Amino acid sequence: MFVMKPEYSCIIAEDHPRCRNTLIQYATKLGLRVVDTPGSGNALIDAVFKFMPDLIITDILLDRMDGITACKHIQRQGFAPPVIIVSRSTEPRHYSAGFELNSIDYINLPIPYDRFAKAVAKAKHRIEQHKTLSLLQQDAQNYIQVKHKYRTVNVAEKSIVFVEKVDKRRFEIHLTDGTIMETSTNLERIQDRCSEWIMTPHRSYLANIKHIETVIPDPIIQGNYLIVYPHINQNIPLTRRNYDHFLRLVHKLKITEAF
Structure with a gap:
């Protein structure tokens, strides 16, 4: 069955069960619909093009392919949903890579709920801005x-x-x-x-x-x-x-x- 729904959907890419469960709990509490939870960068790419989510929440240190590389690959294919990075890594190169992705936020573990909530609110605002721009572009009716x-x-x-x-x-x-x-x-x-x-x-x-x-x-x-x-x-x-x-x-x- 194919269903187009108006709520915000997200994919959570995280290979640590405890952190993944926390993110699912937080995301659900904030009104997000979690459509998949891949544990590797390759699986993240596959999931994104299967579900076309409104938002990606990803760790960097995933199996096989890291989250940054996966998100760059997704953006090169022409799809660029907002990204929230949640990671244990404090390496400057990872912060820099997150900035290059134009990510909403880079949150270090353990996850502070208030900061995560603010990042999700900012992501929702960006999604709505894109939708409004799209509607304005469509006003030139055919x-x-x-x-x-x-x-x-x-x-x-x-x-x-x-x-x-x-x-x-x-x-x-x-x-x-x-x-x-x-x-x-x-x-x-x-x-x-x-x-x-x-x-x-x-x-x-x-x-x-x-x-x-x-x-x-x-x-x-x-x-x-x-x-x-x-x-x-x-x-x-x-x-x-x-x-x-x-x-x-x-x-x-x-x-x-x-x-």
Whole structure:
């Protein structure tokens, strides 16, 4: 099941059980959702690109690959969530490396809760700043032209939830305000005029990635999925052929919204 949730998610990379448990306890108390707790730098990289967290909390002295090297690798791939470093190391080179990462804070063990809480609050503020900037950049709306009642009208792409093919010459555009606009403009032409965030989940539909909250396995057709729209009480099919493309777009969207 794929679910997009609004709360802040984090990964805690720590190979010492006692310290890891403390960090999990503190993070949970501060409203973070811990999605994974890798113990090595390699596992941290894998976890980040699997869960795309809002925040990384990492030790430096991890197994196989250190936390600093892992975070640099992640940033080189274009994904840069805030980082809080928690470590026993007091070496100047590690402090310097943490500064180069633009980390929120470098906290030495044992972990003072008040300082950790302040670092998390600062991280949340940075996340919100990035989201606000992303929304401002999106204000330059992409309007698309479609035929509606024998005339051409402009529709804001961001207001499109999904488009359904009703028959050969009739299509319905479902909008965020709950209205349904009938058009004779076919799916191919609509998609050509939209950004990449309007994808084809099934040959009879278009779906706006930005409005998808939940995807579940299709209970009838094995290997296929359903895009669930609970607020309008409707599901649309997502075929196994298009599922990987859907995941790539979601991954890319999270990277885009991180800046």
